[in-house]
Amino acid sequence: MDNAVIIEAKDNVAVAIEPIPAGVRASFCYPDGKQRAVNVCEDIAIYHKFAVCDIPCGSKIIKYGEHIGEASRDILTGEHVHVHNVASVRENLEKEESL
C-alpha cells in the first residue's frame, strides 16, 4: 500500500497519505501506473507535501500539473514543502491563457 500520492506526471511534489517519519521510503504511483519511491529526509505529517526531485530556489512548485508557488530557497528531494520554503506568486493567468 502506497503511503503517498502524486497527482500529475509533471508535479514536483507528492502528498503523504500516512505520517511518514524521517528516513522512511515514501512510495507513490504516477497516473500512467509507474511506481516510484523517495526517502523523506524529515518527518512528513499526514496530507503534507514533500519534494520528489531537487527544486532550486526561485523555480515553480507544481501540483495538480499547475503552479502553486515558487521555492523561496533550495529544496532537496524528500524535504517537507510548505510555507517555510514556498512563496505564493500572483501570475497574470488571463494574459498567459490568451498567448
Added chain:
Amino acid sequence: MSKQTFLGFARPDGRVGIRNHILILPASICASDTASLVARQVQGAVTFHNQNGCSQVGADQQWTMDIMAGFAANPNIYGTVIISLGCENCQMDLVTEAIQKRTNKPFRQVVIQQAGGTLKAVEQAVRYASELAEAASMQQRQPFPVSELIIGTECGGSDPTSGLAANPLVGCLSDLIVDLGGTSILSETTEFIGAEHILARRAVNETVRSRIFEIVHRYEEALHMVGEEVRHGNPSPGNMAGGITTLEEKSLGCIHKGGHRPIVAVYDYAQQLHDKGLVIMDTPGNDPSSVAGMIAGGAQIVLFTTGRGTPTGNPIAPVLKITGNKLTFETMRDNLDFDASPVIYQPGSMPKLTDELFELVLQTANGKLSRAEALGFIEIAIARVCNYV
C-alpha cells in the same frame, strides 16, 4: 421508484422544493429577535438572524435585499411571513416587491411599529405563520426528475484531502446532476484565484470566459481599494496546519468540485438562476455567506466539502458535509454526512462513491435530515462591501 427521481413539493412558480418550510423573514436586524419568537412558536417555521437591512450603502443593501428575496423564493419555502420594524431602509414594500419579482408564492406582512410593539406583532405573525403551516401540511410530496434539482457546491475548512478526494467526488456528482439535466453551482470567487485560467477554458463562450476573469479581478480590486490583499486571510491557519501552503494550491483543489462540464453562465451574488447545467456564482470564500448566496439563487441542497470539519448549516436548505480526511471523519462525526476518504485509500472507488453520494443526495431530497438540520443549525451570513453608515 426510479433512481433518477426524487419526491418534492410543487410550487406555484413552477419550481420544486425538497423541504416545505414557512420562512419568518426579518427585514432588518431590528426585526430579527421578533422573527425568532415567531419561528419558535410555529411548527415548520424557519428563520435566521438578519444582521443587516438598515444603515447600509447601496451595494450592501442590494445584497441584503437579494438574499431576502432569494430566500423567500427558494423552492424549499412554502410561504413567507415578512416582519419589518417599520423605519428601516429595507422597507416592507421594497422587500415585498423584490420577492414578487422572483416568485408568486404566498406571503404575509407584519410591521412591528404598526402592530404596536413586539408582543402584538408576534401575535399577528404567529397567526399568519400557523395558517401557512397548516396549508403547507396538506401538501404531498410528488415524484420529480433530477433535472429539477439545483445543487450548490462549497468547500470550507479545506486541507489537502479536499483537493484529492472530497472535491473531485463532488465534481463527479456535479457532472452526474448536469448530465441528468439539473444544475450545479460552483462558488467562492476568492478560491478561483490562481485557477481562473483553468475554469475559463471550460466557458461555453467568450462572454462567460471574460466574466470568469472579470469576477476574479473585481474581487481582488475591491480588496485593494481598502488596502487589503486576499492572501491576508488565505490560506487560513487551519488550512496551513492541514498542509495547504498557498492560495493557488487551495484554489486548484477547490475548483475540482465544479467537475468537468462546460460552464454555461456566471451569476452575480444571490441572483436567481435560470440556466440548467454548470454555472458559477460570484460569492466570497466565507462559507455561510457563500452558501446563503447559492440558496438565494435557488439551490435546494448544498454539498459542502471539508478537510478540517465544519458545522455549517442553513435554515432553508440541507447542507451535506463531505470529508476526504479519514481522521476528521472520526473526530467530527457529529457534523459530517459522508466519508470520501476511500477516494484516496481505495484507488478505483470513485464510481462507487459517486453512486453512494448520489443516493444520499436523493434521500436528503426525499426528506432525510442532514446532520446540520438534525442539530438545528440556522446561522447565515450576507456578503458585505463595507462598513455600516
